[in-house]
Amino acid sequence: MGTDFEQWVKIALSDQVFPRSAALAILCDPEMDLLHLTAAAGDVRIAYFGRDVMLHRINDIQNGLCPEDCGYCAQSKISEAPIKKYPLKSEEDIIQEAHAAKAKGVYRYCMVSSGRGPTPERTQQLAQIIRRIKTEVGIQTCLSAGIMTTEQTQILKAAGLDRLNHNLNTSAAHTPDIVTTHTFQDRINTLEAARSAGLDLCSGMIVGMGETDQDIVEVAYTLRDYQVPSIPINFLIPIPGNPIYDCNQLTPQRCLRILCLFRFVNPKAEIRIGGGREGHLRGLQALALYPANSLFVEGYLATRGHSVDQVYQLIQDAGFEIAGDQSFRDDLCTPRVRTSAEQYQLDDNPNILNPKTTTICDQLHQQ
Numbered sequence: 600m601g602t603d604f605e606q607w608v609k610i611a612l613s614d615q616v617f618p619r620s621a622a623l624a625i626l627c628d629p630e631m632d633l634l635h636l637t638a639a640a641g642d643v644r645i646a647y648f649g650r651d652v653m654l655h656r657i658n659d660i661q662n663g664l665c666p667e668d669c670g671y672c673a674q675s676k677i678s679e680a681p682i683k684k685y686p687l688k689s690e691e692d693i694i695q696e697a698h699a700a701k702a703k704g705v706y707r708y709c710m711v712s713s714g715r716g717p718t719p720e721r722t723q724q725l726a727q728i729i730r731r732i733k734t735e736v737g738i739q740t741c742l743s744a745g746i747m748t749t750e751q752t753q754i755l756k757a758a759g760l761d762r763l764n765h766n767l768n769t770s771a772a773h774t775p776d777i778v779t780t781h782t783f784q785d786r787i788n789t790l791e792a793a794r795s796a797g798l799d800l801c802s803g804m805i806v807g808m809g810e811t812d813q814d815i816v817e818v819a820y821t822l823r824d825y826q827v828p829s830i831p832i833n834f835l836i837p838i839p840g841n842p843i844y845d846c847n848q849l850t851p852q853r854c855l856r857i858l859c860l861f862r863f864v865n866p867k868a869e870i871r872i873g874g875g876r877e878g879h880l881r882g883l884q885a886l887a888l889y890p891a892n893s894l895f896v897e898g899y900l901a902t903r904g905h906s907v908d909q910v911y912q913l914i915q916d917a918g919f920e921i922a923g924d925q926s927f928r929d930d931l932c933t934p935r936v937r938t939s940a941e942q943y944q945l946d947d948n949p950n951i952l953n954p955k956t957t958t959i960c961d962q963l964h965q966q
């Protein structure tokens with residue numbers, strides 16, 4: 600008997616708890632048809648979010664210099680990745696970059712600061728920056744700055760912060776394999792602190808770090824338990840110099856299945872295709888917009904990614920739309936009124952004729 604995708608969609612649309620056995624099967628049943636699965640996840644996504652795609656841009660406001668030992672992170676004290684390290688950017692730079700992000704149609708400005716967590720003084724500094732962004736720029740804000748107490752999250756909330764990001768990254772059972780300087784419970788405590796302060800939560804996962812299917816399912820249900828409305832799914836970026844570099848677990852199809860699993864377990868959440876989208880989903884990026892409704896533009900913490908233009912093209916080609924400011928969308932759409940031939944580009948070779956496609960007769964004539 601085939602999978603009852605219609606029943607799955609009904610469960611998700613009534614926001615009932617999705618059966619765990621079905622969630623696991625999405626990852627480990629090779630017989631489950633991927634296109635039907637993706638279409639069913641797309642039905643759920645479209646019911647809750649239409650065809651909108653939310654764009655997020657990360658601003659790495661402090662890079663490196665971190666005392667923690669997260670094995671997947673180029674900023675950790677144990678990574679040998681040759682990243683550019685710098686302390687907190689100036690207030691003016693962060694504000695200007697927020698203006699630039701808004702001008703590019705970015706829906707939410709995500710500030711990410713390395714480190715275990717902010718000191719009381721740093722918390723006040725971040726609060727001042729957020730206050731200015733809210734009044735001077737007027738853009739949705741998200742901050743990721745490590746472990747925090749309730750008091751710190753209250754200060755940031757009072758300053759106008761909309762959302763706090765703190766990823767679970769992996770399951771409780773798998774956490775000691777990827778980091779030893781803090782615990783899964785530390786991460787849960789930060790989410791609870793943010794919730795008690797009235798901040799929106801953003802928390803997700805990094806897959807491809809040696810986790811089991813069961814670990815992925817655990818994270819999806821833990822995020823459901825906390826009713827997290829914003830869930831980034833990152834695909835491990837193989838950065839030479841990081842201890843966790845290549846667990847050889849990810850294929851485009853597996854990445855797509857993982858996104859579908861998160862959509863069914865957390866049907867109302869903004870599911871974001873996070874870091875590693877370009878390299879791991881590859882030709883399936885457009886299909887990934889069926890389970891997911893949110894993307895990062897212009898790269899991640901330590902690595903580059905596709906530009907706003909490339910991402911817009913992907914969204915447009917797949918028949919989706921950028922969420923948010925209409926004037927920005929009009930602006931972006933205008934230069935794209937081009938013929939299909941004008942849009943055809945080969946990056947690496949200006950001569951689109953492949954010599955291998957010429958016949959023997961052609962070659963003889965050329966001689």
Ligand code: SF4
Nearest residue numbers: 665669672675713714
């Ligand atoms: S993930 Fe965060 S806490 Fe962990 S090493 Fe990187 S910057 Fe530090």
